[in-house]
Amino acid sequence: MDHWYSINNKSVDLPYDFFLSLMWKGVDQLYEKADIFLKTIDLSSNNLTGEIPTEIEYLFGLISLNLSRNNLNGKIxxxxxxxxxxxxxxxxxxxxxxxxPSSLAHIDRLTWLDLSNNQLYGKIPIGTQLQTFSASSFEGNSNLCGEPLDIKCPGEEPLKHQVPTTDAGDDDNSIFLEALYMSMGIGFFTSFVGFIGSMVLLSSWRDTYSKFLNALILRIFNWWKH
Structure with missing residues (x-):
């Protein structure tokens, strides 16, 4: 930690260490840099007032910080x-x-976050972490916007669905296939109509086709019988 001292009317930033004296089983033990041992702070539901002390930012070893359900004001x-x-x-x-604060988005280990029911405003910082929390972590702040809230910030436009584009090669292939199928259909229809018309108009064709069918049926019957 750093602390400000006044020497000859000049402010000087001098470092100092934080020591903790702890009496344990009748023995007074002194811990140097005790701030790194502090892992959890829970002061919830205590009717605390005022701003969050900036000195708390030096507690680098904190894993859990709970200041909820108080009357704290000011900024994070x-x-x-x-x-x-x-x-x-x-x-x-x-x-x-x-x-x-945008720096909140840089905490990679954060697994629980609740900033709800305050008076925060502006866009929720974009980061790999903050957008993974549910909207309930930010609700109750009427002037907050951005993901994961379903509230667009001023000037932001919703993403438009883009229509997939096709290149000229795909268009050419599609036109070729359509023409191929159409020609095959026309050819089949023409052949079928020509065959049926010949059978109707030409008696010799009818007799020949009838004999062919009788012979084919007789051959199939004999094959199945043996």
Missing amino acids: ISKIGNFKSLEFLDLSRNHLSGKI
Whole structure:
């Protein structure tokens, strides 16, 4: 952590370490850089007021942070993305305002998020993580927009369905196949009409075709009988 000191009317940023003295079984033990051991903060439902302390952003080892159901106001700390190990974040049911920090989208381990029922506004940052949560994680903020909410931000247009385009080669092939099938149909129809017409108009054709059918039927009958 860093702390500001005033020396000769000049502000100087001097580092200092955070120590924790813990009495355990009658033994006083001193822990250096104890902030890295803090994994969970749950101060929910305590009627807390004021803004979220910016000093909390130095607790790099946090895995779970629950400040829900209080009366906190102000903005979400801008460097919340420093919590690279954060898996659980619940800031719901407060009076937080402002935009959702873009750094929040950079926390890859986040598996639970609830920012609902605040006074947040603007577009939900786009990232690999935030859009995977349900809309319930952001509802209750009347001026929030963007995915996963079903509310378009001003100036955004819904995606239009594009009609697949076909190249000239596909068009040529389609025209060729249509012409082929049409010519085959016309040819079959012409042959069939010509055959039937010949049978009707020419008696010799009828006699020949009748004898052919009788011989074919007799041959099939003899083959089946043997």
